[in-house]
Amino acid sequence: MSDLNELKVSGKLADNERIKGESNFLRGTIAEDLNDGLTGGFTSDNFQLIRFHGMYQQDDRDIRAERAKQKLEPLQTMMLRARMPGGVITPQQWLGIDKFAEENTMFGSIRLTTRQTFQFHGVLKRNLKLMHQTLDAMGIDSIATAGDVNRNVLCTSNPVESELHAEAYAWATKISEHLLPRTKAYAEIWLNGEKHLSTEEPILGSTYLPRKFKTTVVIPPHNDIDVHANDLNFVAIADNGKLVGFNVLVGGGLAMTHGDTATYPRKADDFGFIPVEHTLAFAEAVVTTQRDLGNRVNRKNAKTKYTLERVGVDVFKAEVEKRAGVKFEPSRPYEFTERGDRFGWVKGIDGKWHLTLFIENGRILDFPNKPLKTGMAKIAAIHQGDFRMTANQNLVVAGVPEAQKNEIEQLAVSHGLMDSSVSEQRQSSMACVALPTCPLAMAEAERMLPEFVTDIEGMLAKHGIAEESIITRVTGCPNGCGRAMLAEVGLVGKGPNKYNFYLGGNHNGTRIPRMYRENISDTEIKAELDSLIGRWSKERDGSERFGDFVIRAGVVRPVIDSARDFHDNS
Known part of the structure; x- marks a missing residue:
């Protein structure tokens, strides 16, 4: 037996491995299911296989019980997530x-997501081919999302x-294309x-692969894509404004399972520097190493982060070097000092203007007195540059010439896309979709966040620090879509109006928070926050951030090594 085989996990394979192996390279019987008019959903293995085509089957849980009373199946619809490397869209x-x-x-x-793309929600099965063909005609697909x-x-x-950015974006696109399925x-x-x-x-x-795999390209000092939430990260290293290579960070991930201490969020390890010409070789090497060594027996421990913990970082890194045919060089210095999006207008080195719009929860729709969707369509009708969806659910109107700046601003203001009254606290908050459509959601997230943020704004004002903000994130379940495990205040859904309450992440996204209270209501969370914000306002050290304060004050201990101490709340 080779050393590589000795590192693999033995045992009965998870059923997803059977599904993939019998799928005829992801075809399954999806085409036959499409012609079945007796159900609005997909059956058997196809329920899983359509995910490889960028879709999830969902139903409206708000009306599920009523439909059951009427002896109707749940109202099955599909959610599609597009593939848009780097979030650029014309x-x-x-x-x-x-x-x-x-x-x-x-x-x-239109729903902007934390994966820097858009989602359609509520697409009926009969419209699925139309959807994919419409997107294809525009040069968009949903392969492998x-x-x-x-x-x-x-x-x-x-x-x-x-x-x-153009160089980094080009590599994001090349990596995406290189790692796509060939089927x-x-x-x-x-x-x-x-x-x-x-x-x-x-x-x-x-x-x-044994499990989902997430990749990023990031340009310091801006950690706007949260590198530690991802399996593979290329940190751009520039010399005189030109990209010369990347530091490669491997093994980040935020998902976990309630009650399972063998699961935990984890920061990525810095493997070292690579010259830019070796980017695709190293991307492929990391992916194939995880393909061959990842856990195919227990899906809860199948992500890259668990492979690193099981086989050892040095062993995994050596295998990557062997497959790439090149060794890592020592990491080049870099620092993350910023994290969120830059809102409002900024001027680029090319003389063009860029407008970042805050989109609460990423939901673009015409709301009462706030017709966001109409406003975006009007801007798109005259804009000559591009749009950039951000990993924080916002949107950049990029490449605006000076002569068009006022016209676009007027459209944005008149349609509620620019609002000077939006606080920094609201801009620093984020939630996943959760209820009513996500089948995994245990608690509200997107629908509860706006009011929750309003309450935090009130607490900050009450304690005399209204101008401050706390990075706040809410997820409806522990799967990590809202990146709560990199927040200063993170709420993870546990049940109807019940959350695990985490504290102690930091401003630049390089520290995992620790659970402070388990399975409590939003009312209890707000009472705890009010007290803690009061202490922060009085006891903070200069301009100390909230996440750093709760660590220094001993409210929670820092998470140093997730595998060893994330679940230790003693």
Whole structure:
């Protein structure tokens, strides 16, 4: 037995491995299911396989019980997540997705996500082919935005250093393309493409990856994509404004399972520096090493972070170097000093202007007295640059010439897309979708966050620090979509109006918070926060951030090594 085989996990494979192995390279019987008019959903293995095509099956849980009383199946619809490396989208593409959302989804909204892309919610099965073909005509697809593959590749939305951003964005796109599945199943099923017998997946393998895999390209000092939430991160190293290579960070991830101490969020390890010309080789090497060593027996321990803990960082790194054919150089110095998005206007080195719009929870819809969707369509109709979706659910109108700046600003203000009354606290808060559509949600997130933030704003004002903010994130379950495990205040859904309450993340996103209170209501959380914010206002050390204060004051201990101490609340 080779050393590599000795490092693999033995035992009965998880059923997802059977599903992938029997899927005929992700085809399954999806095409047959599409023609089944007796159900609005997908059956058997296809429920899982459509995820590899960028879709999740959902139903409206608000009306599930009522439909059951009427002896109806749940109202099954699909959520689609597009593949948009780096979050860049043209105005013409925006108008196309706006039109489709308006005419062919149940909710009419466009949802910007923490994966720097957009989602459609509430698409009926009969409209799925139309959706994929509409997107394809615009140059957009949803290949590999879900499932056990490399997901949408994130890239810092840097509108100022445009030349460096262009280089980094180009690599994000190349990495995304290089790591895509080779199967033609997507084109065959959704685009009526010619059938090709897929016989190999040289990078992902015939059963694909053990679990989802997330990749980013980040430009310091801006950690706007939260590197420690991802399996593989390329930290751009520049010399005189030109990209020369990357520090490679491996093994970050935030998901966990309630009650399972063998699961935990984890920061990524810095493996070292690589020259830019070796980027794809190292990306492939990390992915194939995780493909071969990842846990295919227990999906709860299948992510890259657990592989590193099980086999050892040095062993994993040595295998990556062997496969890449190049050794890592010592890491180059860098520092993260910023994290969120830069709101309002900034001027780039190319002389063009860039406007970052705050989109609460990423939900673009026409609300009463706040017609965001109409406003974005009007801006798209005249904008000559591009849009950049951020990993914080916001949107950048990029590349605006001086002559057009006032016109775009007037449209943004008149449609509620620019609002000077929005606090820094609200801009620093984020939630996942959760109820009513996410099947994994245990508690509210998107729908509870606005009022929760209003209450925090009141506490800050009450204690005389209204100008301050606390990075606050809420997720409806412990899967990590809202990145609460990198927040100063993180709420993780445990049940109806019950959350685990975490404290102690830091401003630049390099520290995991620790659980402060378990399974408590939002009312109890707000009472605790009020007291802690009061202490912070009186006891803080200069301009000390809230997350640093609760560590220094001993409210919670810092998480140093997640595998050893994340669950230690003694």
